[in-house]
Amino acid sequence: MALTTHAAAADDPVAKAEYRWERSPHGAMLERILPPTVAPAQLPEPNSPGARLVVAYCVQCHYLPNPAMHNSARWRSVTERMVWRMEGKGNMGQLMRDMMAEVKAPDANEQATLVHYLQKHAQRELDPKRYPDIHTQAGRRFSIACSQCHVLPDPRRHTASEWPAIVERMQRNMAWANRVTGDAALRTSPELDTADIIRFLQRHSRGK
Ligand code: HEC
């Protein structure tokens, strides 16, 4: 993974974080917090002030977060928690201080821009009233598996042909996160029965 040199680290924020993880006793944990699914250039509106702030602040401890992961409400609370962490507070304050002497935190204006940007490109939550079959067995499989890390996504977000690859990526995201948890007894199984889930998503998708 992180074959990073000083030169690469100088101008690439992701490489810089990888370089730091290599040298930290907490690096393995931090590296597994979020999967590496989005590169800075793939962010929506990559040259906007919001995207630049996400790259400046949100790759200091883990891989770049995808704004499509959370809905609006969650982005507000997640960003607040992350700013605490950057300020060395919260339940991991000591860990953060130990490893992150150089961590910088956004000021109030930057924080508002960050939240606004993340919310603009956020996930939309499934409205259960619009999907009565969420209570069938396939619907329950989908809602249990797909609401563990973020709100339950609206099936209309993607087309029927797009969903299988998304579900496959989520299986990889699950496996990625599991490597950090250590204790086998606490792991959720990445062996997911995806057939029912994909069928449910495709039935309600945005189109073919
Ligand atoms: C000082 C280190 C640090 C920085 C900088 C940081 N995070 Fe985090 N982040 C963490 C830690 C530690 C966790 C795991 C514990 C937790 O979820 O609070 C985490 C977890 C996450 C998660 C997964 C958990 C969840 O609730 O979905 C998301 C998403 C996230 N961070 C987004 C962000 C965003 C957005 C920023 C920039 C505004 C950011 N982080 C900056 C330390 C950091």
Ligand code: HEC
């Ligand atoms: C282990 C945590 C985890 C689980 C469980 C999970 N996701 Fe995700 N999801 C993520 C992360 C991390 C992102 C942001 C990175 C990405 O897009 O891969 C994300 C983003 C998304 C997005 C927005 C990105 C896009 O391309 O539209 C959708 C939709 C989504 N997930 C659907 C699902 C579905 C469907 C399931 C159930 C099969 C699921 N997720 C289960 C972690 C998870």
